């Protein structure tokens with residue numbers, strides 16, 4: 001018998017599982033059944049495609065049994081691919097994925113301590129330790145002679161020894177702890193399987209004992225061994241829609257998405273004609289926790305004629321739809337399609353193309369039929385969807401229709417169509433303001449002129465918007481214009497604005513001198529009414545927020561883009577400033593105009609102490625006057 005140490009990450013995970021996970025403990029059974037089903041899928045595939053496996057007797061089934069009493073046990077057994085010694089070490093002793101550290105942090109920090117996360121991350125086997133003080137795995141790899149027994153109490157170590165097993169497959173025996181005792185019960189097991197695993201496409205048998213009755217209705221002494229098939233064991237997605245109820249779809253979702261919640265939406269499509277395929281997609285209610293990790297787990301599985309091919313192909317659906325869960329099943333692909341070739345496969349590409357259109361059009365329908373539910377969706381998934389604006393040109397227009405924004409006029413969210421309807425007659429563009437904080441944005445002086453003219457401005461407080469919207473092109477004939485940029489107000493200038501600009505020229509030259517290279521330029525503004533000054537970015541420069549974002553991402557080599565200071569020529573301060581002589585006081589006022597405009601935009605000052613000194617000088621004079 002050989003003792004092994006768990007990889008550190010596994011030990012940490014097990015520690016968390018044993019000591020702090022308490023919601024949805026029952027999901028351990030879903031995870032074990034899902035592993036058994038995967039093992040059957042793998043063997044099925046090999047027996048159909050690989051000469052070496054064609055002789056193997058493939059009689060797929062999952063068997064569940066339990067014992068009651070002082071030391072209750074629960075056993076899940078499958079006739080799948082099994083594992084050899086090396087695979088045992090690799091699969092049940094290590095976690096090879098790179099997001100593990102982040103996952104562990106998320107799990108230990110998550111207030112809900114929700115065991116669902118375990119399944120989502122793909123370490124479901126370890127959830128057995130929520131309910132078991134000891135776990136044994138007896139397994140034999142298909143095509144190999146030796147069987148092995150893996151044993152652990154989940155505390156740092158496991159052992160592997162040679163064992164016997166009649167045929168290939170895996171048996172997992174849980175020695176239940178006090179938390180797990182309740183699961184050694186026929187009805188409890190039956191209920192969990194029906195809830196989470198009803199549509200696993202292989203038969204699941206539950207073995208139990210029943211007290212026998214004789215003809216006269218008397219209890220017989222001997223208990224009778226019984227076996228029932230618990231699940232319906234059909235590929236749900238292949239069944240006609242008319243036969244399926246919401247609850248059927250939801251059950252299937254819970255098993256494939258490792259979620260305990262119902263989905264927000266499902267989309268089931270049988271396509272026939274030039275191509276035969278079936279797709280069943282789900283949108284979860286809540287975003288998968290790894291949605292923003294580069295190594296997120298894709299949620300769509302590929303089948304060919306009901307044979308599982310892969311659940312680890314990020315190309316099956318576009319990245320911006322990575323939150324989708326579900327199944328693609330093609331009748332036209334060859335069974336032995338290699339994973340490397342999948343991406344260039346034209347059938348798959350067409351299925352993907354049609355599927356994306358289908359999903360987007362269903363979302364459009366939802367937006368029409370149930371606004372509230374759609375907003376719920378948008379709050380969870382609007383961010384990835386917006387990525388589609390630059391990554392999916394073909395569907396850009398639809399995605400623009402689906403997009404929702406906060407705005408200066410709408411309560412909650414607005415669509416671009418609703419915005420268009422509210423446009424003022426002379427308006428030629430869609431205006432938006434970007435920044436980090438909705439409240440700051442709503443009070444920004446940059447909005448003053450737009451508010452005064454009754455022009456609606458979209459509020460974009462997601463740092464992603466600053467990057468995406470400029471790439472989104474036009475909505476119908478309307479360009480998107482960032483209010484944070486110097487040229488946004490150009491087309492709204494009146495002839496009297498232009499006159500004022502001329503008049504302000506000499507003063508502007510003097511302010512430029514006073515500010516030196518702190519600014520790229522100083523301009524007369526037409527966008528201000530109540531504030532004396534504001535800062536904007538030059539038309540092709542990144543905005544101040546964008547620069548801050550790039551810096552926070554560790555990009556320190558970006559050149560410095562200086563802001564443009566705009567002054568309001570009609571403001572009393574600016575008018576009086578024109579009458580001031582050059583000198584320290586004049587340049588202090590110029591600096592304060594610049595600095596307060598930076599602060600209003602939520603930016604940091606280069607020299608806050610100097611700012612405070614200048615401000616205090618002004619305060620000094622103000623109190624002296626009284």
Ligand code: ADP
Nearest residue numbers: 035036039082083091092122123124125126170
């Ligand atoms: P996941 O199944 O999501 O990959 P798990 O932690 O549940 O993560 O399982 C780890 C690995 O152990 C699986 O990927 C699989 O290779 C192996 N495994 C688990 N259960 C079985 C089983 N019943 N038969 C064969 N292999 C299994």
